[in-house]
Each structure stands twice: as structure tokens, then as C-alpha cells.
Amino acid sequence: MQIDWLRLLMLTSITVSIGVVIYHVVAGFYHYKYYVRRAGNPETWKIQPKRFIKPAMHRNSIMVGTANLVLGGLVTGILVYAIENGLPTQLYFDVNEMGWAYTLISPIIYFVVVDASAYYVHRLFHQRWLFRRFHRYHHKFVATTPYAAVAIHPVELAAQQAAAFALIFIMPLHPAVIGCVLVYILVFNVIDHSGVELPSMWPWQAPTNYHDDHHVHFHVNFGQHLMLWDRLHNTLRRERRTYGKDVFGGRGLANPDDPGENPFVDYKGMHRT
Numbered sequence: 001m002q003i004d005w006l007r008l009l010m011l012t013s014i015t016v017s018i019g020v021v022i023y024h025v026v027a028g029f030y031h032y033k034y035y036v037r038r039a040g041n042p043e044t045w046k047i048q049p050k051r052f053i054k055p056a057m058h059r060n061s062i063m064v065g066t067a068n069l070v071l072g073g074l075v076t077g078i079l080v081y082a083i084e085n086g087l088p089t090q091l092y093f094d095v096n097e098m099g100w101a102y103t104l105i106s107p108i109i110y111f112v113v114v115d116a117s118a119y120y121v122h123r124l125f126h127q128r129w130l131f132r133r134f135h136r137y138h139h140k141f142v143a144t145t146p147y148a149a150v151a152i153h154p155v156e157l158a159a160q161q162a163a164a165f166a167l168i169f170i171m172p173l174h175p176a177v178i179g180c181v182l183v184y185i186l187v188f189n190v191i192d193h194s195g196v197e198l199p200s201m202w203p204w205q206a207p208t209n210y211h212d213d214h215h216v217h218f219h220v221n222f223g224q225h226l227m228l229w230d231r232l233h234n235t236l237r238r239e240r241r242t243y244g245k246d247v248f249g250g251r252g253l254a255n256p257d258d259p260g261e262n263p264f265v266d267y268k269g270m271h272r273t
Helices: 005-036 055-084 100-124 128-133 135-140 146-150 154-169 175-192 208-217 228-232
Strands: none
Touching: 005 055, 005 146, 005 175, 055 146, 055 154, 100 154, 100 175, 100 228, 128 135, 146 175, 154 175, 175 208
């Protein structure tokens, strides 16, 4: 197959630009609103008001996050080009082909499945070898910031991206559905890493202190947006249990002096009013 380099360049430019622009607009908004304008009173908005990352690490998160979105955008653009040139998928472009009912329900299905895959891939990278080889870099950001959302190892980025795109070969999906869900995921990943104490914006969306606790306690709260998977697998943080960078498995260590049931932390009841 002869490659149309101009078309490929145009597609990759579009996909790269979309990701980079969304990342910087959303992260820049939260950074300016809180870390710049309200820097003098972090106790009123910051989940960890006494903990800030160093300026050099902040700059590093911006560079790595931007590079990852460029890389992810390039892969996406190449995939779009391949689909245009005959790569067989389950994508459809005419809504009438599957009907409006399915098209309107499919974003929910796609979102739930991608969120589940994100949980399992993320939890996989919390196995000892993978964590120490790849995922530990992301956990240098114990106090998260908006720009740290995609400051991850490229191997982990590739795994998460492959999981998100795998469904186009399995279930019928309209490209608009994929685009909307992936934009939602990127926006809320930035918000969830903001370090700002924010309640759930939607009934299904976890509040920001849920993922912030993942960075504080390391091997717990592996979910992306839904807390469902952590509840199902008993990896949602429980009260009065011990967690830390060397406590693997997601369930923490029981306190021998407290043999109680240790209920799950009520994240949706924690935020400031």
C-alpha cells in the first residue's frame, strides 16, 4: 500500500492537537485558579494542604504529560489513517446502520468497559515488578497536580491506549461515541489529579479525594472514574487499615489492635461543604 504522507500528517496533526490542547486548557485552568490565585490559603481547597511538589518536578510533569499526549495522538492518527485505508473494525459511520437507540446507549457501554479495563491495567501495573519498573514514576507525585494526570511511563500509556481502542474491533461503535468518551476520560483524569478537593460532578464520578488517596496510600483505589471495580474486588481503601508503597495487593494490612470490620472510606461524604 502506498502511503499518502500528506493525509497521514494531517490526521496525526489533528489527533495530537486535540489531546494536547484539552490537556493544557483543563490543567492550566485548575492550576491557575487554585495553585496561582489561591496559593496563599491551600487549607481551604487543597486535599493535601501541606504538601506541594517542587518546581522542577512540576515542569517535568508538564513535559512528560505533553510528550505522552503527542505520542498517544500520533498512534491515534496512524490508527485513523489505517481505518480509512481498509483496516477492518466494527466502526460504523451511518447512525441508521445500528439505529439511534443503540447509538445513544453505546457510550454508556463503551465508558463502563473502558473504565473496567483501566482498572485492570492499572492494577496490573501495581504488581511488584511492573510497579517498580514502570509505574513508580507516576507515584513520585504523592501530592497530585493537574499536569501529573498523564505523566506516566510510555509503556503504561501504550497499555492503557491499547485497552481503550481494542473495543473498536469487538463491538459496533460510532467514531463520535469514541471521541466523546475519550475526551471525557482525559478531562476528568486531569481533574482527578488536580489535588483540589472537589465533590462528584456526576453521580457515577468519584470525587477527587478518591484518586488523591491512591497517590498517598499507593496500592489501593485503582479505579479511574467509577469506584465500582474497587468495591467489587475489595481494593477500595478501608478505614483503620495500613497502606503504603511496600504494602502490595490493594487490601492493606489489618490492624491487630482493631479487629473491627473496617468499612470502606465514604469518599462522597468527605468533601468540604
